[in-house]
Amino acid sequence: MRLVRYTLARIVFYVTASLFASFFTLPLLWLAFAPFNEKAALSVTVPDSPSLANFGQVFKNTFAVRALFQNSAIQALGAMLIVTLFATLAAYALSRANIRGKDLISYGLVLFSSVVTGTAAMVPIFLLIFRLGLINTHLGVILVFSGGLLPAAIFIMRDFVDSIPRSYEESALVAGASPWRIFMDIAVPIVRPGMMVVAVWAFVNVWGGFLIPFILLRSPEKMPAAVAIYSFYTEAGTPIITLTAAYSLLYTIPVLILYLFVNWRYGFRFFGGIKS
Amino acid sequence: MASVTFEGVSKHFGSVKAVHDVSFSISDGEFVCLLGPSGCGKTTTLRLIAGLEQATSGRIDIGDREVTYLNPKDRDIGMVFQDYALYPHMTIADNITYPLKVRGLGAAARRKRAEEVATSLQIANLLDRRPGQISGGQQQRTSVARAVVHKPQVFLFDEPLSNLDAKLRLEARSFLKHLQQELGVTAIYVTHDQAEAMALADRIAVMEGGRVVQMGPPLEVYRQPATTFVANFLGSPPMNLLRVRLELTKQQAMLVGETFRLQLPQISERLKGVVSEGEALIAGLRPEHLHMANDSDSWSIAGEVYAIEPLGPEALVTLKVGDSLVTARIFGDEPPKANVGEKAYLLFEPERLHLFKASGERIP
Incomplete structure (x- = not known):
């Protein structure tokens, strides 16, 4: 009787789990097959004769290619560098310096992060960038993304910095190292996994960001891939499935590579702790 | 250097x-x-x-x-x-x-x-x-x-x-x-x-x-x-500290504890001018300076056996003396044989006794 009940419970569990899993895997399967199918539709079908014809078409669209391999890369890498560098420095200061209410600052940051780049703030952000004369520049986009991502990045980094025992810095002090030297020799190598996580996270956010470049950029030559994907829509506004699929796959690959690299090299985690 | x-x-x-x-x-x-x-x-x-x-x-x-x-x-x-x-x-x-x-x-x-x-x-x-x-x-x-x-x-x-x-x-x-x-x-x-x-x-x-x-x-x-x-x-186990009261008469000094009276003949000299009659003092005894005995002596403390802990080369014997516990380190191959609750005495040599004022300062 117990065995029957146990078996039934397992069956129900696996069926439910499979349903959920398929719900999330279907789009991924589609992304794996559709780009190689000249007659791709919205259903998941294994192509009869796989071909690279869709990619050929995509590469003929110079606007979209430049958007992906130049503009998106510039904006994502730029914001990634700024966010990682400044978040590390800020987190180090917040963790080590004797500032009254520094915890309040840290937790306040997380709250703000969702506000700053939110849709609600788009009008003031547009005005600000306009006044700064940064409309239609990569720098404008990079700065707005950095501003939006930094608070959460600082929060994540702070956990990593907090996990460095103070005695590490003290022993370096006694050894004769200067504060900058301690930061570079001791702190940075130890929080490097955190920096990598923040870097990937910042990169992915900018890479997939649509609204900010869409609003702050004017000329098509500067649009990133997230905006350029609309050039694979017909004039009536419906996507050309074959080309959108191929372009989407190209769009995904850099992020995947980045994630796999960081995961292999440092281990992807959102908390500090010394892995020795 | x-x-x-x-x-x-x-x-x-x-x-x-x-x-x-x-x-x-x-x-x-x-x-x-x-x-x-x-x-x-x-x-x-x-x-x-x-x-x-x-x-x-x-x-x-x-x-x-x-x-x-x-x-x-x-x-x-x-x-x-x-x-x-x-x-x-x-x-x-x-x-x-x-x-x-x-x-x-x-x-x-x-x-x-x-x-x-x-x-x-x-x-x-x-x-x-x-x-x-x-x-x-x-x-x-x-x-x-x-x-x-x-x-x-x-x-x-x-x-x-x-x-x-x-x-x-x-x-x-x-x-x-x-x-x-x-x-x-x-x-x-x-x-x-x-x-x-x-x-x-x-x-x-x-x-x-x-x-x-x-x-x-x-x-x-x-x-x-x-x-x-x-x-x-310092010391493990630490020094036993016992509350005592000093009784001074013309001829002698007497330390009065809860269950014992110790007469201080030769060391009374060091107390002169430092302490006064009836003053509360603290007597200190290192566990290793206490020995076990079955009979009382002029330099002994009486109590009931509270615990005996054999450690190999020595045994810790703890007596309940009034409200306090007094621990002695007894050296020897065999731990002393005594039952919990039994009456026992701990002997010591007078020069091993430390005396402190109630405030904690040592009396020289």
Whole structure:
């Protein structure tokens, strides 16, 4: 009787789990097959004769290619560098310096992060960038993304910095190292996994960001891939499935590579702790 | 190599007086232990010497230089931290020679020095490993190696043995003592373990509440504790302290406890002028100075057997005397045979008796 009940419970569990899993895997399967199918539709079908014809078409669209391999890369890498560098420095200061209410600052940051780049703030952000004369520049986009991502990045980094025992810095002090030297020799190598996580996270956010470049950029030559994907829509506004699929796959690959690299090299985690 | 001098040094954190008006001087090549319970200010004192804390007032000298306001790097010290503070991303060799790297020594010279130091500390075979891949004892040696690598004037140790297991701790203790004597460097060693302090130090400074209560050679501090605090802190098990009342008559002095009366003939001389009739005092007896007996004697304390704990070469016998417990260390191959609740007596020689005022001060 117990065995029957146990078996039934397992069956129900696996069926439910499979349903959920398929719900999330279907789009991924589609992304794996559709780009190689000249007659791709919205259903998941294994192509009869796989071909690279869709990619050929995509590469003929110079606007979209430049958007992906130049503009998106510039904006994502730029914001990634700024966010990682400044978040590390800020987190180090917040963790080590004797500032009254520094915890309040840290937790306040997380709250703000969702506000700053939110849709609600788009009008003031547009005005600000306009006044700064940064409309239609990569720098404008990079700065707005950095501003939006930094608070959460600082929060994540702070956990990593907090996990460095103070005695590490003290022993370096006694050894004769200067504060900058301690930061570079001791702190940075130890929080490097955190920096990598923040870097990937910042990169992915900018890479997939649509609204900010869409609003702050004017000329098509500067649009990133997230905006350029609309050039694979017909004039009536419906996507050309074959080309959108191929372009989407190209769009995904850099992020995947980045994630796999960081995961292999440092281990992807959102908390500090010394892995020795 | 250098002396270390404190002159009226205080360190306050807000309203907390971590170290208060501490003065002492440690001579060149001496091994001094700062001993006390947690929160007594011993670690703060060490950090003041290292320059990791800055004194609120007073003056600190290392050798013939005043260092009160100098940065740690200008004090020429080597320090071993409680958690060893080895950098997990560097090899053992890089860890050991980090002070030399900071001083701008070339890679080849650093490697040579790392091999030298590591050989003398028997960790030469570990130079290319990382701290996570070596044992606790080896980490401790690495940390010592890093502290000695640039030949500092003063060694500072912040409870370096407390993270080792009991067996390794004894081994590391002998090793540290040997090393310090071999190098002849002034060493200041913080610990809360009285046995460690006794074993290692040339002199012990016992700290309580931010002050040095007593400073002297281990045996002197052990034999003549200045206060009940020191008496209670040194020794394992600690000194038995019993409340007594003094009865003075013309001919004799009598100590009256809850269950005993002790006549003090020959030592009454030392009490004259110091204590008065009827004064409450504290009598102190080291457990190893008590012997067990079945009959009372003029120098004995009566009580009921509370517990007998055989430890091998000795046994701890605890008697319930009135409301307090008195522990004796009884040496011998066989633990004494007695049942819980049985009446028993603990004998001692009169000159073994310590007397303290109710405030805790020793009566000489």
